[in-house]
Amino acid sequence: MTDPHDPNSIPMLTDVIVPGRPPLGRPGETHAQAQVETPHEPLPASQPTAQPGAYTPPAASLSGTAPLDAREIEFIAERLRGRFANYLRQDARAVIEARCRDAIEEHTNWLVRQVSREVMSALEQEVAGWVRDAVSEELARHTSRR
Template identity: 45%
Template sequence: MSDVHDAGDASIPLLTDTLVPGNALLARAGAQGTMAAPAAAAAPAAATAAAGAMPAGAPGSHALDALDADALVERMRGRCMTWLTGEGRSVIEARCAAAVQEHSHWLVGQVSREIGLALEAQLAGWVKAAVNEELAARAGRGLSSGGV
């Protein structure tokens, strides 16, 4: 299986396709050639449902259901990978950038608060030491100039 999704691949049903055995109104046009008129298609589908029999080779058989499921899984995997390598990557990058930016702002705020609290405690000691040094210097100048 390839990683590349082929949007034009008619063998893989779309999510909008209804896979109902015996109902030609809901069947895919590509699987049955051309679509019959709604009234003409409804009659055989009603007859099949009333009889309780499934037409031979109908998409409802167990083997075809497993193949349809595998095809759907592969198609969805291809679409997911295409989205993740294209538009999805941009979305993821934008969300990651926003998360990193938000975390950076929070971290700057936390560090600023911690530094502020540490400086607040240190600043009081530094101011007291500077005032004491200045008072001692003034007292030393006053003694030397007043005694001479």
């Protein structure tokens, strides 16, 4: 698992991100770095608002800085892609394998319970027949002696 306080960690689906609120900084990260990496800023009141939850790119700037050019956007996208690929090669693999093991174990346990239930049912019926036959034979043998 990754440490959420690690500046190189990848945000998880469980991280809470609130639109319009600056993200919580990670240790060692400056406010400017956090703003460049997560360009979420509320729209000025003069612009129409989008539907709740919809991403709207920043209009002109990020807190007084120049807008990102294509090279910077490409750099950020490549960095995120690299971090995600690294996560998939390492931590995600362990998580996926653990979940697969759990699912296989759960399914195996379910199968064992089902087979056990079927075997017990068949044995109950068979044993009941054996007991009935043994009692009948014993009664027949007991009545023939009289």
